[in-house]
Amino acid sequence: MQIPQRSVDHGRRAIVVGSGPNGLTSAALLARAGWQVDVYERNAHPGGAAASAATLGPGTIVDLGAAGHPFGVASPVFRDLDLTSHGLEWVHAEVPMAHPLPHGEAAILHRDVETTAQGLGPDAGRWRSIHGHVTEHIDEHLENLLGPMLRVPPHPFRLARFGPVAAAPASWVANAAFSTEAARTLFLGSAAHAIVPLTMPFTGAFGMLFGALGMSRGWPVVRGGTGQLVKALLSVLHTHGGRVHLNHEVTNLAELPAADAIILNLTPAQVLRVTGTTDEAGSQLAHPTRRRLRGWRYGTAAYKVDFLLDGPIPWTNPAVAGAGTVHVVGGSQELIRAEA
Known part of the structure; x- marks a missing residue:
């Protein structure tokens, strides 16, 4: 705006x-x-x-x-309003997001591209290629994407770099770009926050943007x-x-x-x-x-269940315990089916 x-x-x-x-x-x-x-x-x-x-x-x-507030902590408008001087405090977990996988493995989204990529083995290069530019210039991308639709974007060059993967379905990007379940589930888990089927066009944009937000600004909660x-x-x-x-x-x-x-x-x-x-x-x-x-048709709602725990969750992979958001859904194909 x-x-x-x-x-x-x-x-x-x-x-x-x-x-x-x-x-x-x-x-x-x-x-x-x-x-x-x-x-x-x-x-x-x-x-x-x-x-x-x-x-x-x-x-x-x-x-x-x-839940988490990746767009909140990165919001140009919230920053301009200086909400922190009015009592707002963001709280970050050790890592923004984790996705447990079978056999004790886990995909971890860290607060930077390089550390995240290093955990993705043969997909490290592709992860950097897809997310590096968006993460490095996250503020300019947000100014492009969060403003009015019918306007000349303030950073057209950045938008052009965002375009090719963004227009594709997240399911296609995950399967075409990555060879490991860790990279696929991290990308699809970010895209799933669009709350539409991952086979739809432009869900690739959400996968890129949500992941880039986590690797730049984090997925924090609000203290209190x-x-x-x-x-x-x-x-x-x-x-x-x-x-x-x-x-x-x-x-x-x-x-x-x-x-x-x-x-x-x-x-x-x-x-x-x-x-x-x-x-x-x-x-x-x-x-x-x-x-x-x-003619507006409402989509499937997101359902929320709250649990009061009496202790830490005994994750098979201890790295998952440091995540503020954990996606518990299985592998990439299960995630695609769950969001269909």
Whole structure:
């Protein structure tokens, strides 16, 4: 996204509907730029699923919807907002990710390309070739990929280097580029975070990017739980005069005060509901936009189960114990089938 300039512009008003991390980030940026910002949230707490609670008993901290935060720690916007000065602290494990394999073997994603490659035997060179450039220039790649789709990318040369492998299905890249199960599972395990079948085009991009994030910025968690990330965003928002209205469900945009900009941090179905779904003149969305929103098909959800352990997990390979994220799924073909 394009970050608003910090010059104060009194009189401009923005309304944000939904206080998930994206909505709060937009609100914080606009408030810092001098806008009057109001956020409306139907629940009793802000943040949506970016919340933490003691669901496993007193003294426990359980993230309700989050896992690791590779995009969070590398986010250009979070860095620009200086969330660490508002209480946010990232916590890194010894290694970002591990993938146990049969017979006590394991594939390990380290915090740098070279150490990771050295553990992949004959696939070391191919691993460096695919990930080296992206990892070395991760900030420029993120600026290319996280901005608006319809624009000239700020770093076109970097994007061109990203392209060939990125356009291919992750399953094809894994089988064509690598000869070992360790390299295949590391690549596919990163790509699986796209939460779409690994046989789909462009899932190779997720494999490259998620792996590169781990080898450059890591896959950390938030100290104190992901709810602390929301608190940091709220701190920025409140510092610059923004307001959050909890227990306030917006059922139609017509009920909102006049504003220069309205930002909807909602799902397609919710957007249709608050804007009106008919072709009547009073509807707030153009017909082509409504048609696209009606055609949206939700994919398979990610399911989360939390366990309270009474001791360390006795991994067959002790190197797995140092990983913040462990993919327990078997080999590469099992992973492809599981994500189909």
